[in-house]
Amino acid sequence: MKTNKVILVGATILATLSLCACGNSSTASDHLNQLTKNAKDVSKTGLPIVKNKLNLSMFAPGSGTSDYSKMAFLKDYSQQTNISFKYTTPPSADIATKLNLALASGDIPGVIFASALSNAQAIQYGGSTLIPLEKYIDAGYMPNLKKILAHYPDVRKSITTPDGHIYTLPALGNEYNLQDSKFAKQPQLYEGSLWFNGAWLKKLNLQVPKTTDQLYTVLYDFKTKDPNGNGKQDEIPLSSTGLPSLRNWIMNAFGVMAQEQQVNQKGKVTYGATTNGYRQYLLFMNKLYSNGLLDKQIFSQSDDQKKAKAAANTLGTYTDWFSYFTSGKTPQQAILDPMAAPMTSDPSKKAAFAATDGITNGAFALTTKCINPAAALRWVDYFYSNAGSQALNIGPDQSKGGYWHWATNKKGEKVHVLNKGIDPANSEQARSAVTPDYGTQPPKVNAQTPLVLANENDPEQPDAFSTFINQEVASKIGPAEVVAWPTLYMSKTQQNELGSTMQTDLLTYVQQMEAKFITGQTKLTAATWKSYLNTLKGIGVDKYVAVQQKAYDTWKNTK
Template sequence: MRSGNKLIYGLGIALFSTLLVACSASNSSQGNGSNGVQESSVKLNTESQFPIVAEGEELTLSIMAPGMGLAEWDDMQTLQDYMKQTGITTTYVTPPNADFPTKLNLAFAADDLTDIIYGAGSNTLTSAMEIDYGAQGILVALEDYITPEIMPNFTKLAEEDPNLLKSITTPDGHIYSLPFVPRNGTAIWYQQPMWYNGEWLDNLEVTELPKTTDELYDLLVRFRDEDPNGNGQKDEIPLTDVEMNGTRLWLMGAFGIKVKGIQEDDGVVSYTPISENYKAFLQYMNKLYSEGLLDKEVYSQSNDQKQAKGQKNQLGLFNDYYSFFTTGRTEKEALNDPLFQPLTSEVSTEAVIAGSPRLSRGAFALTHKNPSIEASLRWVDYFYSEEGAKYLEQGPEGVYWETATNKDGEEVRVYTPEVDLDDTESFRGKITPAYGLVTPNIVIDHEPIRKNADEEPDTTFIDWVVNETEEKMTPAAEVPFPLLYLTKEENDKVATNATDLATYTEEMEAKFITGVTSFDEWDKYVQTIESMGVEEYVATYQTAYDRWAAN
């Protein structure tokens, strides 16, 4: 795979950080952004990146993180090697991943916290928790330390993406956690894509994918009527899904809707399930359902049942991470299954799909127990560089990989003899914490490790996927609503309505699409949602968006 773009260094972010800190200081008595935490007397190395502590100094940092079950963190060679590089000893509390949310809450309640909370993710270390524990001084404010001197790699990322700092800054002006930052070729994916059955397209001599909802309808009719799987039976299912969880996002885009819920367009926040655009989407899907173009079992089947149909070559258009997960074909055969082309319609003449904000919060936080904030942030900053991200993912030389020279005299990475070439990921999960967790680092596309020095790594499939993404998704992708924080009061307001709104709209979506409820009931449906407090719900998000945009 190709390496990611080099990050451009500049001083603009330093000025931004200075302004942010000044603003924060004027609104908080937590001077220096450290919540009153006293820095360790341990001297740090200021001459080079490693070691972090000065010669002869000792520092130990405790880390709480979810355990994935493949290895104890004490035994992970990547962490062992990093201790040698940094001069910092790290100890670990790693309850099983399933138990981690409970254990973390108990640790907060008893003030039995480690110095660092690592890999929690925003579902466990929630935005409300960050705000609450940050205000109490239990979590450390980090913004003063995001400087070229202390965190040069993260500072570069923040300069490259101005939304990054805005998206991790709480309403009180502080930053209490660092994010996971994907920057690889498919990072723009909001969810699993949709794929066409390339074999069917070939059999029907389709040479150009649909670009409008009318063209898609015509193709689905052909899928239904012209026996594209060639078995002489009318067993084709033109379009399938499981509860519309994949199709919804992609086909709503044809009607100018990025998500079913809160959406921002040109600074205006709206609730899409009561829009005329959403009604047009439902009418289109009802047409597909009533004419046998959308799977009649869309609301009753499991993902396994969907995939079973795919392996019988019964599906024309479907969603999955990769098409061969559904069809059971090989990667090579999947190269013939094109990615869905975003559509336009009479309602929306510009193709749009939901795009990922390309970061996840809650990956790294410091508690008031931490003895050296600066050392801790220098410890994690390395992983926000290309070199550091590769190190975190693949470990030090001699464990998961080793250097070999190919026939052209070039040095390449090959798997060590200890790695099972049929299950490389299980081995990797034993040597590094960057396995199945929301870890604090960037993710970029690296040159893959080879089985032997002279074997050219076959990146054909992933290169094709990235190219399909760049050609079709990237031009149409827009973040539906920025990643931002609500205040405690705002969160309390929307929490009251969010579950009821989601439950009702999901129920009614199914009824409208399947024809159980007539579109003559649309006005009544809208009035019901309005009676559920949707106006205040939208206004709350509008306020939060305006604050985020002005940051």
């Protein structure tokens, strides 16, 4: 988006890196004794973290834009903490392979940062290569994270493995940010939005639908009442590029929060794609498709093809992150195109919209090569504060090698301003060179108040479209958000019960049949629905649900 300011909402937090150096092999007892001794040298508050310079090592994904050793944020934070690092940074594209090899061989640095450790890896290597972290957290070496865990017990449940230990630290959404000890959750979108052509709504005197029946009426009027005014019936009422960004907007209206496992308020786990609500979703989508209200090319078209239809003023409702990405309008013009709202239906009378719990495990871990876990955890804990989150987001100012500087605008306000020569529309390139919180998912809690980089004469405030989208999401999505499934770990036994392919096999078949039922390639009848359910049973859906129920019960009962 070409504006005179850039809102950096994504990365909040100190990117981080390495904290632990390789130590010589020793007995487990000797190693633990040394770690306990080293912890005494770590300050639990203030800076520096250690009095004597500490050299540690870290494994992290390379961004490809700058070496970690040259990043202004890391250099500045190293000086503040008295902790320096030796970095091993394979390219992001190779990080999964390199991490697997490093874990298997044991030849790995002391800290694993932003490398997306899988749940299976945490279970496999937890207690051997990966060390437990909870005793350091509880002992006060992570005051920011400890406060979050106390305030939100579900976070602790989600990062605790079935053996009762915490081997990895998470990336957390802004709903867990305890700035000023206040909770101010900002609703989030995870698959983009569904947008209506505001000019068409106005011309036909239509409102954003609140029910699936109303949606059908709006789409039918889009098709039959010539809202683009060209005298042709060339309107495409509803379009998308595939179903991922559209599915929840319709499926949730029928009370189905996920195609896979979902859990209700009573703690009962079901497989969404086997429920009656899901069947009603398929019937409704088939009704749209067969009546020409759903784009016939939805399963095959590219994003550019969708945009071409918008440019010809033939799209009434469509998916995209922001409407102007598809419509080609300016952000200011796009304010007139409203976002859809979660809907209800005859089977489901309460509006709901599927959301994640904002917890992503595997963002940070320590190995047995870390010579001072307490220092490493104290170092990373800054990222779980709002100040640390913002500092990681944009790095230090120009005086310390950053890409921005302080200035005072016409209102007398102190603002963050891009350095001379940096194009606001391309400032992400500059940001990627100063912080590792770019293209990765570091251990952090997202900032509550993302920083805005403005021009010197422009007040530090969001542009009109940003204000509009924030209001749309808060008023429409916020009241309807439902977490369909918590973040949790499965035990080795549970993983073995499911095998390596059951989940993929189930979802592959579900989505193949979803397309066939919607397009009418397979007519949805009592007989075909029964056959569909029997096939899922043959793949193992009942066993899948039973194992997920056990995993959920373990998570729920974790103290």
